[in-house]
Amino acid sequence: MQKCERCQRSFKWWELYKYNVKNAKLIYCNTCSTEHELEGSSILVISLIAMPIAIMNVFVIYLFDLPVLFIFISNIFSLWILSGISPFFIRYRSKFRSNYKTN
Ligand SMILES: [Zn+2]
Secondary structure (H helix, E strand, O other): OOEOOOOOOEOOHHHHHHHHHOOOOEEEOOOOOOEEEEOHHHHHHHHHHHHHHHHHHHHHHHHOOOOHHHHHHHHHHHHHHHHHHHHHOOOEEEOOOOOOOOO
């Protein structure tokens, strides 16, 4: 799990989950209030995971001739799972790192 780059306190799963659900680009440490910015590469990682899941959902539904509503439910469910595990691989950086807000 991501740690605060200033005070080294680990962010809690629910803290990061809350920020991810809100689609926040900036998060703040609860202890020292240090601002952490979402790393661009994390967005890419999310897309690389979400895309195959979405394609697979459509493929499975087509293969088994399931109703279109099932695609919708299945994608919502996949997104829900993805958002649940996202705190484990989404990375943030703070001004205590040299490349903060440079790309
Ligand atoms: Zn902190």
